[in-house]
Amino acid sequence: xxxxxxxxxxxxxxxxxxxxxxxxxxxxxxxxxxxxxxxxxxxxxxxxxxxxxxxxxxxxxxxxxxxxxxxxxxxxxxxxxxxxxxxxxxxxxxxxxxxxxxxxxxxxxxxxxxxxxxxxxxxxxxxxxxxxxxxxxx
Amino acid sequence: xxxxxxxxxxxxxxxxxxxxxxxxxxxxxxxxxxxxxxxxxxxxxxxxxxxxxxxxxxxxxxxxxxxxxxxxxxxxxxxxxxxxxxxxxxxxxxxxxxxxxxxxxxxxxxxxxxxxxxxxxxxxxxxxxxxxxxxxxxxxxxxxxxxxxxxxxxxxxxxxxxxxxxxxxxxxxxxxxxxxxxxxxxxxxxxxxxxxxxxxxxxxxxxxxxxxxxxxxxxxxxxxxxxxxxxxxxxxxxxxxxxxxxxxxxxxxxxxxxxxxxxxxxxxxxxxxxxxxxxxxxxxxxxxxxxxxxxxxxxxxxxxxxxxxxxxxxxxxxxxxxxxxxxxxxxxxxxxxxxxxxxxxxxxxxxxxxxxxxxxxxxxxxx
Numbered sequence: 001x002x003x004x005x006x007x008x009x010x011x012x013x014x015x016x017x018x019x020x021x022x023x024x025x026x027x028x029x030x031x032x033x034x035x036x037x038x039x040x041x042x043x044x045x046x047x048x049x050x051x052x053x054x055x056x057x058x059x060x061x062x063x064x065x066x067x068x069x070x071x072x073x074x075x076x077x078x079x080x081x082x083x084x085x086x087x088x089x090x091x092x093x094x095x096x097x098x099x100x101x102x103x104x105x106x107x108x109x110x111x112x113x114x115x116x117x118x119x120x121x122x123x124x125x126x127x128x129x130x131x132x133x134x135x136x137x138x
Numbered sequence: 139x140x141x142x143x144x145x146x147x148x149x150x151x152x153x154x155x156x157x158x159x160x161x162x163x164x165x166x167x168x169x170x171x172x173x174x175x176x177x178x179x180x181x182x183x184x185x186x187x188x189x190x191x192x193x194x195x196x197x198x199x200x201x202x203x204x205x206x207x208x209x210x211x212x213x214x215x216x217x218x219x220x221x222x223x224x225x226x227x228x229x230x231x232x233x234x235x236x237x238x239x240x241x242x243x244x245x246x247x248x249x250x251x252x253x254x255x256x257x258x259x260x261x262x263x264x265x266x267x268x269x270x271x272x273x274x275x276x277x278x279x280x281x282x283x284x285x286x287x288x289x290x291x292x293x294x295x296x297x298x299x300x301x302x303x304x305x306x307x308x309x310x311x312x313x314x315x316x317x318x319x320x321x322x323x324x325x326x327x328x329x330x331x332x333x334x335x336x337x338x339x340x341x342x343x344x345x346x347x348x349x350x351x352x353x354x355x356x357x358x359x360x361x362x363x364x365x366x367x368x369x370x371x372x373x374x375x376x377x378x379x380x381x382x383x384x385x386x387x388x389x390x391x392x393x394x395x396x397x398x399x400x401x402x403x404x405x406x407x408x409x410x411x412x413x414x415x416x417x418x419x420x421x422x423x424x425x426x427x428x429x430x431x432x433x434x435x436x437x438x439x440x441x442x443x444x445x446x447x448x449x450x451x452x453x454x455x456x457x458x459x460x461x462x463x464x465x466x467x468x469x470x471x472x473x474x475x476x477x478x479x480x481x482x483x484x485x486x487x488x489x490x491x492x493x494x495x496x497x498x499x500x501x502x503x504x505x
Contacts, residue, residue, distance in 0.1 A: 014290050021297060091285060114289050114325050115318075116296035 005031040008058035009041040009071065009104055010089070018116060019058070020122040030055060031133065038066035045081060053138075054084060056130055059106075061090040061097060069104060076105040083137040086128060146204055153197045156190045163187035229327050277335035281328045288328070292321045310359035327457065330471035334456060337385060337478050344483075347383045349436070353411065356390035360398070369398045373411035377434050379503055386481045392472040393499055397440035399466060403493065406439045421486055432505040433485070439498045444491035453489055 010016050016034045023032055035041040038059070057075070061068040068088060075081045085107040090097065093111045101109050110126075113119045128137075163183040181406040220462075247449035258312070267348065293319045353373055357364065364371065379386075394409060418424055418431045445453060445460055452458050456474035459466075473489075485503040492498070 013285075014293075018293050018297070091289065092282065113324070114285075114292055114365065116293040116300065119293065 003030055004053065004055040005033055005057045006058065007033050007035065007041060007044070007054045008089075009035040009038050009068070010058070011037055011059040011063045011065060012060070015060070018119055019123065022116070022120045025120055026124050026127060028123070028127050028131075030098070034090070037063045038068060038071035041071060042066065045075070045078075053080075055136060056126075057084055057086045058089045059086055061088060061092060069100065072101070072104045072106060083132070084137065087126065087130070143204070143208075148199050149201050149204075153194060153201075153269070156194045156197070160190045163190070176486060191246055221402065223386060274335060274338065281332040281335070284328050285325065285481070288321050289323055292318060292325070295321070327469050330469045331456075334471055334475055334478065337388075337475060337482065342382065344380045346378060347381055347386060348378045349386060349406075349434075352383060352386040353390045355387045356394055359387075359391050360395055363395060363398055367401060367409040368405055369394075369401075369409065371409045371411070374413045376411070376413050376436060377415075377505070378387050379434065379483075379505075381483050385482060389476050389479045389501070392476050393438045395439065396472055397442055397497070399468075400440075400442040400444075400497070402441065402443055405441065410437075410439045412437045412439070415505060422488065424486065428504075433502040434505050436501045436503070437498060437502070439496060441496045444495045444497045445489075447491065450489050450491070452488070463466060 007020060008016070010019070020032065020034070023030075033044070033054075035044065041057075042057075059068040060072055066074075068090070072086060072088070075084065075086065082105075086105070087108045087110060088101045088106045089110050090101075091112045091114060092098075098109050107131075110122060113122050163186060166183050167181070167187070295314050299306070299311065299314050299318070306314070350373070353376060358370060363369075397409045398407045414435050416433050416435045417429075418433055419429045421428070421433065449460055453460065454473050454477040457470045458474075459470040461467070477487055480501055480503070483503055485501060487502070488500045490498050490500075
């Protein structure tokens with residue numbers, strides 16, 4: 001079991017609230033840190049040392065200032081952060097968005113579910129796979 | 139020279155006669171010693187010869203006179219003719235000029251009109267392209283941005299229900315469920331609109347594809363539904379066409395699932411797919427420019443509930459439904475997508491329902 005923290009960048013306050021609620025309702029113990037846009041997440045990341053690696057990063061695609069694609073690219077080109085699993089969490093189910101995300105090095109693409117029950121299930125599945133099943137880099 | 143004139147001919151015959159006599163006399167007189175020199179003037183040959191001579195001279199004068207008169211009259215008629223020709227030449231020339239200039243004016247007008255028509259056409263195409271891409275953008279953006287608030291409505295009403303289920307009065311719970319149900323339905327509509335708007339040919343080229351493969355793929359996508367209803371699908375060998383494989387697969391998928399979905403209660407759906415090559419002129423409401431082309435006619439027939447004749451065109455309109463939502467689920471996008479796919483391939487699709495029930499879908503694709 002991995003209790004390291006999870007990062008999430010999403011410009012939508014409601015979505016941040018709902019994801020937080022879904023984490024609580026699923027009783028996931030990992031702390032989750034939210035950012036309002038990609039730039040803030042990158043600022044946070046550049047101030048961190050290696051010991052404080054997050055276990056997962058959730059990225060929204062369409063955000064002001066720096067969008068998910070730019071953040072994804074920057075993180076994948078970073079020597080320390082290029083191994084952190086990144087999950088794209090977007091409303092878009094356009095084939096070109098999905099394709100582009102994987103090309104840029106995303107580990108997983110999830111279309112935001114359209115109901116809270118759906119969201120709860122998705123978060124539970126993420127926990128089951130990425131936190132319980134998958135072997136992750138230290 | 140005188141063959142055409144009887145009087146002259148007579149004169150020339152007479153002259154020939156005179157001349158031969160004259161010649162004879164001359165020969166007689168020329169023989170030395172035949173006629174004594176002193177009696178020469180009295181010799182009948184000599185006098186007659188002189189008379190002949192005069193007659194010849196007279197004849198020649200007459201003939202010359204006649205010929206000169208003839209020449210004169212001919213010259214006159216020639217002059218008159220030339221004058222007339224001259225006049226005719228002018229008339230012909232004027233007519234030609236008028237004809238040519240009017241032809242030129244007509245041609246010029248036609249070219250101008252053509253040019254104007256071309257410009258109009260270009261403008262119309264521009265407008266059409268613009269409104270098309272605007273519409274696409276509109277649909278795409280609208281469906282994306284419309285989904286956002288809807289997702290929130292559902293998520294929050296959903297969460298309220300799940301979190302406070304036990305604390306909620308029954309009627310509040312009921313109303314929240316209605317909110318959830320309606321927003322879910324709207325989500326479906328928007329998603330369908332989005333998938334409808336995505337069926338465009340932009341940026342891709344048609345490729346050679348085998349319709350049998352597309353049909354098989356569609357059947358395998360629907361295998362669960364087909365097995366569940368025990369549907370029997372028979373198909374003749376289908377042709378290969380130039381087109382978009384994923385669209386053709388979707389076309390078959392929508393038609394098959396439509397046939398399976400609207401099967402007769404208690405009966406097993408049976409679907410027959412037949413193929414023949416037809417001339418364009420048999421297609422109703424075909425564009426005039428298509429009548430000479432050959433078309434692949436692919437007919438999908440089922441034994442389902444069919445529909446009333448007056449709905450034959452309406453069923454292809456987006457979000458048009460013929461049944462109550464409680465009877466048959468769905469938004470009414472399936473056949474609209476079929477129509478769009480067939481139009482994308484420059485083809486035609488028609489539906490009809492024979493009196494005995496069942497529905498036939500005729501798809502015409504350019505061969």
